[in-house]
Amino acid sequence: MATTVSSTGTEAGIQNVFAFIRRRWLWLLIAFLALLPIIGGKTGYISNFWFLQLSLMIVYAIAVLGLNLLTGFNGQISLGHGAFFAVGAYTAAILIDQAGWPFWATLPMAAVTCFVAGYLFGLPALRLEGHYLALATFALAVAVPQILKYRHFEGFTNGVQGINIFKADPPFGLPLSSDQWMFLVVLAVAVLMFWIARNLLDSRTGRAMTAIRDHAMAASTMGINVPRYKAVVFGISAIYTGIAGALHAIIFEFVSPDSFRFELSIAILVGAVVGGIASLPGAVIGGVFVQMIEKYADALTKKISAAVHLPLELEPWTIYGIALIVLMYTMPTGIAGGLAALWRRMRRS
């Protein structure tokens, strides 16, 4: 008797734990990540190199989220978000290098600069639809590295040389390496940015954004000022990608025009699509994907070329294409959508 009671007691206890995990998994995950520097760093399981990799994934997740807000939730395409990434990165680098600002103070400034840049770019882009908007944004992505190299801006941008900055040490003598400290900073900024995005999407502004995507004409008959909304969303989207750029500059300690070539824009777009367009978890997956490709596409391409002798030269970018095609066929709604469908199927059976 007593044993049965106690065993059902533990069973109920375990069930409670599971229920708690299911309800709070997101916060548990964030807490786990926040403790990583202590768990992994102190025990030496996770090297500074890996903290940098994780930080970069999170940074790209914020960048992808920015594009997701624009394309996924508002239906405007951009092949040029690398430009806003660059603007954010240079804003941070110039302010740290030349004005001696602390790194954290550059983030709001990058946000302001990028909002203005995004809004101003979004205004004339309103007259463009579909392919033409894609073309205009692509032109932006191609132009920005050239502008950064422009001779008369060299006083600020340092031309092709780029700008070196130095990572901040952890404050208050915290026993962390600067990579671990920056990982925590990036994580905190990301949590804040995703939280803001979720609330935005859940507000009347978010519903208006989606309504415009689904049917712009009908949205205007609901009293929504469609042109102004689209320009503002362009600005907000640029804020996200620009803050990601600023964080990238800070943790990478370096900016140069060639870090922001149009391939970056494509990477952000592919990340958004692969992760799952119009999905917040999709943005996280997309960020991980972008960093993995950035890091391993080259090596993977060489490996494949060595293993199978193809009658053509493989470029690292081929991997992007292959990954995209495979994913589009197997998971048309992105990895996030695919996982959600899988999860529903498992629950049903």
Added chain:
Amino acid sequence: MALLEVEGLKAYYGQTQALHGVSFALEPGGITTLLGANGAGKTTTLRSLCGMVRTEGSVRFDGRPISGRATEAIVRLGVGHVPEGRGTFTNLTVDENLRVAAYTRRDKAAAQRDLDMVFEYFPILKARISQQAGTLSGGEQQMLAISRALMLGPRLMLLDEPSFGLAPLIVQEIFRIMRRINAEAKVSMLLVEQNAALALELADHAYVLETGRVVMSGKASVVKSDEAIRKSYLGY
């Protein structure tokens, strides 16, 4: 005074002119129908009233000139537009569709009352409240489109072929409810229809449009019973 006064309205899609000086007026409280064959310019007329195409000529709503204004500004004056093809926000739920419609409302209590009213007219929407709107049936989407326009608290509703693609029974139900909305909620209506017989049942006044011009107008009862008019303009 007429609720809506249209005079010499011309509309252009790029270089193409679609309306060639359309004039008509709407009395407050009534239902007026705009009839005509495919391509006559019915949809264009409604779009012109809402500032969705480039126009010339004068449009007065409640005595105020509204031509040249932005769509959302005209909507806020009390013109609800139920667009051709229904304009469902397919990825939003029924509830979210209705809440988008309440976007401009400052008086939240009045918006809530209108929501209750909508559910009274269309109980099926309440049953479908958290369903993704794109998965509704055609008839339900039409009801949603009307409900959304109703949620704006309009004084004039522009309806573009609400019967399009729907089974006769559903059309009858929707038209019956439209009559109720007109009478109870005091919403005047401008109804565009291809189905002339049906529209003339509901409306009290009719205009017939042909290649961008008004070619005939009169009381709905007269138009309906005049065989010559029916044969030459409406083809039935």
